[in-house]
Amino acid sequence: MDAPILVAVISSAASIVVAAVAFFLTKRKEREAEWKKQKLEHYREFMDALSGTVGSDSTSEEERRWTRAANAIGLVASHRVLLALWQFQDAIARSNPNPSRKAHDEALNKLMFAIRFDLQISPADDPETFSYRLWCSGTNDPKG
Structure with a gap:
């Protein structure tokens, strides 16, 4: 086979391989971006629904949404x-015989950091020193 033809064949094959790999x-x-977008939307809906259950003014419809x-x-x-x-749900369950604000806050904090980790959002703070809080209307206590 002639050298210029061999070079052309190799170049063509390499171009096809590079194009296929790039594709x-x-x-x-x-696909990864779409999956992350879907996760974010599910988590956004979850947090929005959770926010509707905070405080004494939540309704049964808001609890069903959550x-x-x-x-x-x-x-x-x-x-x-x-x-x-599941740990958070156990902490807030009506059937919990020993409900505690501390257990609630720790479970919420763990849940928020797990969600951020799952979305590959680097925490700016140490989970041991940072605490998430949910705000609610209808109360003077900003801690919910």
């Missing part, structure tokens, strides 16, 4: 988030 990597990044959102994040959440969610 594959681009599609993979697009329950649906908590169940729905099971579709996208990591195992770490699910464990933190």
Whole structure:
């Protein structure tokens, strides 16, 4: 085979391989971005629904919305988030024989850090020194 023809064949083959690899990597990044977008939307709905249950002015409809959102994040959440969610649910359950604000706050904090970790958001603060709080209307206590 002639050298110029061999160079042309190798160049063509290399171009096709590079194009195929670039296409594959681009599609993979697009799928990852879409997956992250869906996760974020589920978590946003969950937090919005959770905010509706804070304080004494929550309704049974808001509690049902939160329950649906908590169940729905099971579709996208990591195992770490699910464990933190279950711990939070145990802490706030009406059937909890020893409800405590400290246990609630610790479980909420753990859940928030797990969600941020799942979304690959680097925490700016140490989980040991930072505490999340939910704000609610209808009360003078900003801690909810």
